[in-house]
Structures are given as structure tokens and as C-alpha cells.
Amino acid sequence: MASKKDTAAAASRSLRRRATSYDVAELAGVSQSAVSRVFQAGASASKAMRERVMTAADKLGYRPNAIARGLITQRSNMVAVVISKLTNLYYPEVLVELTQRFSEHGVRVLLFSLDHESEADQILDQLLQYRVDGVLTAAMLNREQLDTIGQAGIPVVFYNRALDETSVTSVRCDQEEGERWLVEELIKAGHRTFGIVSGPADSPVSVARTTGALNKLKEHGITDVPMASGDFGYRNGRDGFTEIVQKRGGPPDAVIAANDAMAIGCIDEARERYGLAVPDDISIVGFDGVGPAAFAAYQLTTVRQPVGRMTEAAVSMLIERIENPEIAPETRLFTGERVRGRSARFANARI
Amino acid sequence: MASKKDTAAAASRSLRRRATSYDVAELAGVSQSAVSRVFQAGASASKAMRERVMTAADKLGYRPNAIARGLITQRSNMVAVVISKLTNLYYPEVLVELTQRFSEHGVRVLLFSLDHESEADQILDQLLQYRVDGVLTAAMLNREQLDTIGQAGIPVVFYNRALDETSVTSVRCDQEEGERWLVEELIKAGHRTFGIVSGPADSPVSVARTTGALNKLKEHGITDVPMASGDFGYRNGRDGFTEIVQKRGGPPDAVIAANDAMAIGCIDEARERYGLAVPDDISIVGFDGVGPAAFAAYQLTTVRQPVGRMTEAAVSMLIERIENPEIAPETRLFTGERVRGRSARFANARI
DNA sequence: CCGCGAATTGCATGCGTAATCATTATTGCC
DNA sequence: GGCAATAATGATTACGCATGCAATTCGCGG
Numbered sequence: 001m002a003s004k005k006d007t008a009a010a011a012s013r014s015l016r017r018r019a020t021s022y023d024v025a026e027l028a029g030v031s032q033s034a035v036s037r038v039f040q041a042g043a044s045a046s047k048a049m050r051e052r053v054m055t056a057a058d059k060l061g062y063r064p065n066a067i068a069r070g071l072i073t074q075r076s077n078m079v080a081v082v083i084s085k086l087t088n089l090y091y092p093e094v095l096v097e098l099t100q101r102f103s104e105h106g107v108r109v110l111l112f113s114l115d116h117e118s119e120a121d122q123i124l125d126q127l128l129q130y131r132v133d134g135v136l137t138a139a140m141l142n143r144e145q146l147d148t149i150g151q152a153g154i155p156v157v158f159y160n161r162a163l164d165e166t167s168v169t170s171v172r173c174d175q176e177e178g179e180r181w182l183v184e185e186l187i188k189a190g191h192r193t194f195g196i197v198s199g200p201a202d203s204p205v206s207v208a209r210t211t212g213a214l215n216k217l218k219e220h221g222i223t224d225v226p227m228a229s230g231d232f233g234y235r236n237g238r239d240g241f242t243e244i245v246q247k248r249g250g251p252p253d254a255v256i257a258a259n260d261a262m263a264i265g266c267i268d269e270a271r272e273r274y275g276l277a278v279p280d281d282i283s284i285v286g287f288d289g290v291g292p293a294a295f296a297a298y299q300l301t302t303v304r305q306p307v308g309r310m311t312e313a314a315v316s317m318l319i320e321r322i323e324n325p326e327i328a329p330e331t332r333l334f335t336g337e338r339v340r341g342r343s344a345r346f347a348n349a350r351i
Numbered sequence: 352m353a354s355k356k357d358t359a360a361a362a363s364r365s366l367r368r369r370a371t372s373y374d375v376a377e378l379a380g381v382s383q384s385a386v387s388r389v390f391q392a393g394a395s396a397s398k399a400m401r402e403r404v405m406t407a408a409d410k411l412g413y414r415p416n417a418i419a420r421g422l423i424t425q426r427s428n429m430v431a432v433v434i435s436k437l438t439n440l441y442y443p444e445v446l447v448e449l450t451q452r453f454s455e456h457g458v459r460v461l462l463f464s465l466d467h468e469s470e471a472d473q474i475l476d477q478l479l480q481y482r483v484d485g486v487l488t489a490a491m492l493n494r495e496q497l498d499t500i501g502q503a504g505i506p507v508v509f510y511n512r513a514l515d516e517t518s519v520t521s522v523r524c525d526q527e528e529g530e531r532w533l534v535e536e537l538i539k540a541g542h543r544t545f546g547i548v549s550g551p552a553d554s555p556v557s558v559a560r561t562t563g564a565l566n567k568l569k570e571h572g573i574t575d576v577p578m579a580s581g582d583f584g585y586r587n588g589r590d591g592f593t594e595i596v597q598k599r600g601g602p603p604d605a606v607i608a609a610n611d612a613m614a615i616g617c618i619d620e621a622r623e624r625y626g627l628a629v630p631d632d633i634s635i636v637g638f639d640g641v642g643p644a645a646f647a648a649y650q651l652t653t654v655r656q657p658v659g660r661m662t663e664a665a666v667s668m669l670i671e672r673i674e675n676p677e678i679a680p681e682t683r684l685f686t687g688e689r690v691r692g693r694s695a696r697f698a699n700a701r702i
Numbered sequence: 703c704c705g706c707g708a709a710t711t712g713c714a715t716g717c718g719t720a721a722t723c724a725t726t727a728t729t730g731c732c
Numbered sequence: 733g734g735c736a737a738t739a740a741t742g743a744t745t746a747c748g749c750a751t752g753c754a755a756t757t758c759g760c761g762g
Contacts, residue, residue, distance in 0.1 A: 063476065068747090111460045
């Protein structure tokens with residue numbers, strides 16, 4: 001019974017109030033300033049002091065309150081990561097990488113996910129209230145929204161988005177270049193008729209990929225390209241493929257999908273519904289280089305985004321600008337890795 | 352030139368210091384308390400006051416500082432979400448759902464990801480420093496770590512983990528029940544020899560699934576089951592399949608994989624390396640019901656975790672306990688959805 | 703027209719820490 | 733050994749907000 005009472009008392013005490021630096025100071029018989037300094041990085045404290053304080057702190061289970069610290073230092077050590085649709089298979093990989101890399105720099109990630117553009121303003125309000133030190137967004141923001149953040153003195157890094165080239169710092173994979181390579185190779189291998197399954201019209205990534213492909217096709221005099229558009233999902237790939245076949249009155253030589261998930265959908269639809277062999281009857285290419293692209297049943301020919309290098313760049317660019325807000329905007333452009341899979345007939349010129 | 356100067360001045364001002372409630376109060380000619388009350392939910396303020404304050408606030412671009420507010424209210428309105436390996440395809444889905452649901456309750460998500468158990472203590476320290484209101488963990492915590500959080504008065508909800516049944520609140524999918532169903536159906540359909548590709552030994556989820564399967568097999572007198580273990584990844588599925596075949600000196604009637612990603616790996620290995628037809632020559636089952644499980648090339652027979660209901664339960668359970676810490680621990684157990692795909696021969700008794 | 707209760711507003715204080723400044727202890731050096 | 737220079741420590745204040753309490757205004761019935 002005594003023990004029960006004790007634990008109850010302990011519980012209620014700890015629930016009521018957690019140890020502060022004053023509690024530690026009192027127990028250690030030193031000033032609060034001393035405690036504060038012991039728990040800071042580059043502060044001056046004697047070895048003896050350090051020990052006395054740490055013993056007292058351990059006894060009380062004291063941990064500095066990052067909230068209070070943030071209030072006085074004007075640094076929350078948190079960044080906002082804004083993502084739009086995690087529904088497609090690509091962003092989760094990015095998210096983990098980002099979290100871990102930020103963590104190595106002592107920065108925590110406050111996660112915001114929005115699926116409708118309309119939520120953006122609300123999200124923005126939230127992240128400004130939380131006084132994040134920086135924003136990394138893989139969702140589109142308009143000029144006004146960007147200005148709102150800028151006026152608060154918070155640096156922003158765009159991930160695979162860009163408002164206009166020069167005024168904003170961003171890390172991007174060269175979508176158009178990737179598509180041009182895919183198209184070039186397809187044409188080299190003899191493909192003449194094409195179809196495109198694009199992403200949503202309001203996705204800059206999709207637009208870049210689609211225009212990249214269309215431009216290259218035009219260079220080769222191919223202008224009549226039936227298109228379908230989807231939402232980057234597997235199901236959209238299947239539906240999009242059928243839409244294209246119906247528009248053309250038959251399957252084209254090759255289908256260019258705006259991402260891997262839809263490319264896989266196209267392959268399944270081609271095989272299952274139309275009995276086509278991939279790549280013998282039809283070539284299908286994707287984009288991203290996500291995990292499932294490597295499944296034996298698909299082995300997608302695609303362009304893999306260098307997630308590791310891109311996230312590393314994004315994190316370091318943001319942290320640099322948090323530490324020195326004067327740094328000028330910069331765009332870092334990465335070239336995707338060319339994956340020659342087995343979902344398309346390529347001229348296998350291994351020189 | 353005048354305009355340039357103005358914008359520069361504005362920029363440096365906003366960079367130097369963001370508007371506080373005092374600034375708004377001064378501009379509106381009212382007290383700081385009034386401003387504070389206008390920006391609170393259930394505070395009393397006249398309509399006239401509300402308008403005066405809001406006009407001034409808009410003019411200054413004022414937003415209440417959530418950090419300072421947290422300091423005084425002892426509520427950060429943030430929860431920590433701890434995830435272990437996002438490498439397998441399941442957790443990303445969970446993460447998005449959680450973020451959105453918390454967001455609906457006005458709660459922000461601070462994301463922590465750890466890939467080695469050893470990082471847990473460090474992560475723990477961080478989230479305690481940030482005074483999160485609650486913790487939702489999909490990673491394993493030991494008793495000591497759990498106590499540390501408990502002593503800080505922070506409620507914890509486990510997601511698909513449990514220390515022991517009664518002392519902790521958790522939401523789980525009944526892994527064993529799912530495996531038993533899979534095994535039962537496989538046996539009904541005439542399968543007699545089995546192999547199991549399990550997850551890592553230190554993963555409670557994997558252990559639950561594996562023991563569930565083994566127990567059911569034992570009920571049917573099947574005890575000699577070759578096993579391989581992997582890390583929940585596609586590649587591990589492929590390697591694991593071969594390992595089993597080599598241990599048995601040939602493929603079994605059925606392989607039970609601890610998750611979908613490895614099941615897909617098994618299928619690919621069976622087809623590509625051993626020329627086996629799935630499910631005619633061999634049945635392969637998975638667990639989770641992730642997106643790729645539905646790809647036409649696999650159409651996995653699996654148990655789908657009810658992510659929507661589970662995340663909803665987890666969020667509401669955590670929020671309840673944040674608002675009332677006295678609520679007793681509770682485990683909510685969900686039954687997986689049985690997906691009869693085409694990767695296994697089942698007795699198609701459609702009654 | 704007065705008075706009384708309810709609604710509104712202002713004042714003062716505290717949340718837990720870092721940082722400045724002043725003070726004291728310690729070291730190095732001739 | 734003494735003195736300057738440096739390190740270590742303590743007292744105090746500010747960060748931006750919410751909140752209890754006192755003061756004020758408002759509405760309204762008598």
C-alpha cells in the first residue's frame with residue numbers, strides 16, 4: 001500500500017509539472033544560468049559544474065524544453081515538409097530520406113500533407129504559426145503564397161517544382177531531358193506511332209514530362225499523338241491505355257506514361273485486355289524508377305530520379321539558407337539515371 | 352528608387368522581427384490581452400473589438416506564435432509519429448492517413464524515423480524535448496523507453512506493436528488470425544508441403560505472422576516447414592524462395608511470405624528461375640494488401656490490413672488520452688480483409 | 703433615472719529558457 | 733609572488749503569449 005501510494009504520488013507529480021532548469025539548479029545548488037549552459041553546445045562550464053548539474057538533472061529526469069528554447073533563440077529547429085499526393089509510389093521514398101537527413105543536422109520535420117490545392121493556404125497558416133525555420137515543399141505554391149512565407153523571412157526550397165527559374169531555390173530532376181532520351185531511343189529502335197498517358201494537367205511534373213516527349217516527337221515529325229490523362233495511379237494507367245487504343249483504333253508502337261505506376265498499369269492492360277506482348281508487340285516506358293519498376297513482371301524501361309542526391313541537395317540547400325538567409329536563389333538540376341529495362345525495344349548498341 | 356528602398360526596408364523589418372500581439376495591440380489601440388482573446392477560440396470579445404484587431408492584424412501580417420502559446424498552455428498541439436522501416440511498401444500509406452486525420456483535429460505531426468533500434472533512445476530524447484502531446488509509434492519500444500515517456504505524462508499509442516496486452520494502448524491487426532485463415536484455405540485446397548519466408552526476427556509483426564502460420568500448420572500435423580528470413584523487401588523474397596527450394600531439394604506446394612513485397616519476390620523467383628506457374632505449380636500468399644499486390648501480374652492472395660479504420664482508431668484513441676490522461680489502456684484489434692487473389696489455389700466454394 | 707448583473711476590457715504575472723552584463727575564481731607568466 | 737588576462741558563475745531580463753483578477757462598460761428592469 002505504501003508503494004502504491006508512492007507511485008501514485010510520483011505519477012501525479014510528474015503529470016502536474018515536469019522538471020525545469022530551476023528545479024535542477026536548486027537540487028544542484030547552482031544558478032539556473034549554469035544549468036542552461038551545461039545543456040548548451042558551446043557554452044563555458046567547468047567540468048565540476050557539468051557533473052553536478054548532470055547528476056541533478058538525471059535524478060529529476062530533466063530535459064531542456066525545446067519550445068521555451070525556441071522562443072528565446074528564435075529558432076524552432078523544425079522545418080516544414082509539404083507533400084501533395086503520396087498516393088503515387090514515389091514520394092514516400094523521398095520523405096524518409098528527407099527526415100533522416102534533416103535529423104542528422106539536428107532538425108526535426110513537421111509534416112504537412114495536402115491533397116487539394118485549396119488546403120494550401122490553411123497549411124501555410126499553420127506552418128507560419130509554428131515558426132518553422134524553413135520550408136521544403138513538393139507541392140505547388142503560387143506566387144502569393146510564396147511571398148507570404150518570404151515576408152516572414154523563412155527560406156523555401158522547392159522539390160521538383162519551380163515557379164520561375166531564377167527567383168526561387170529548387171532542386172529538380174530534368175524531366176524533359178529524361179523524356180527526350182526515352183523518345184529518342186524509341187525512335188531509334190523503329191517506333192513510329194505513339195500514345196501518351198499524362199498526369200493531371202495541374203501537375204508541373206506531368207506537364208514537363210509530357211511537353212518533353214511531345215517536343216522530341218515533333219522534332220522527328222511526329223505530331224499526331226493521342227493522349228490520355230490520369231492521376232499518377234495504377235488504375236489510371238490501365239484506363240489511359242484503353243483510351244489511347246480506342247482513340248487510335250488500335251495500339252500504337254509505344255506508349256509513354258508519365259510515371260512508373262501508370263506505365264505498369266499500361267502493361268497490365270496491354271497484356272490482359274489486348275493480349276499484347278511487351279515489348280514485342282508494344283513498348284511501354286515510365287518515369288521515376290520506383291521499387292516496383294524492377295519487379296520481374298515489368299522491368300520497366302524508365303528514368304530513375306536520383307533520390308539520394310536530390311534529397312541531400314535539398315536538405316543542405318535549405319539548411320544553408322536557414323543559417324544565412326542572404327544566399328541567392330539557386331536551382332540544382334539533376335539528370336535522371338537511364339534504366340534500360342525490358343518493357344521497351346531499344347536498339348541494343350552496346351559499343 | 353524610392354520603391355526599391357521601401358521594399359528593402361520592409362524586408363529587413365520583417366526579417367528582423369515578426370509582428371507580435373503587442374504590435375497589433377498598439378496599432379489597434381487596444382491591450383495585448385484583447386488581441387490574445389480575439390485569436391482564441393472560446394474567449395469573450397465584442398464584435399467591434401474583433402474587427403479592430405483583425406484589421407490591424409491583417410495589416411501587419413500577424414499570426415499568433417504557436418511556440419509561445421505552447422509554452423503557456425502546456426500544449427504543443429504536436430504529436431510524434433515514430434516509424435521504423437518505411438522501406439517496405441506498407442507504412443507510407445499509414446503515414447499519410449495519420450497526418451491527415453491528426454490535421455483534422457488541429458494536431459500537427461512531428462515525424463521521426465529510425466532504421467536501427469539503437470536510435471530509439473536518441474529519438475525519444477528529441478520528442479520529449481519538443482514536449483509533444485502524444486506519441487504514436489509503429490516502431491518497437493522497450494519497457495524502459497515506454498516508462499520514460501509515461502513518466503513525462505505523455506500518452507502513447509502503439510500501431511501494430513504491443514509490449515504486453517493489457518498495460519499499453521494499441522491498435523493492431525490480428526496477424527495470427529489472418530495467417531491461420533491463409534493456411535486453412537491452402538490446406539483445404541490440398542497443399543501439403545510448405546515453406547515460409549519470414550521477416551526479421553526482431554520484428555513483432557513478423558513473429559506474430561510466422562507463429563500464426565506455424566501453429567495452424569501444426570494443427571494439421573505439418574511440422575517440417577523450411578524457413579528463410581528476410582527484411583520485408585522484394586529482393587529478400589526472391590532470395591528466400593531459392594533458399595527454401597534448396598533446403599527442401601525442390602519447391603513446396605505453397606510458400607507463405609510474411610508480407611506482400613516478399614510474396615511478389617517469391618512469385619518472380621518461382622517463375623523466372625524455376626519456371627514454375629503460379630498458382631498452378633505453386634501457391635504463394637502474402638500479407639498487407641498493399642497497392643502492388645493488385646497488379647495484374649501478381650493478384651496476390653493476401654490479408655489486407657484495414658488501414659483506414661486502424662489509423663482512425665489510433666488517432667482518436669491518442670487524442671482521447673491527450674484530453675483525458677486517466678483513460679485506461681485499451682487494445683483495439685482489427686481483422687484483416689481476406690483477399691482471394693490468383694496467386695494461390697483455393698477451393699473456390701462460393702456457397 | 704437608478705441600480706444591478708453580465709459582458710467586456712485592461713493590468714500584471716508566469717510559462718522555461720538563453721543571453722547580456724557584472725562579478726568572482728582561476729590560470730599563466732615574468 | 734603579484735598582476736593581468738581569461739574562464740566560470742550568478743543576477744537579471746526578454747522571448748510572445750494566456751490567464752486570473754480588478755475595473756469598466758453595457759443592457760435592462762424597476
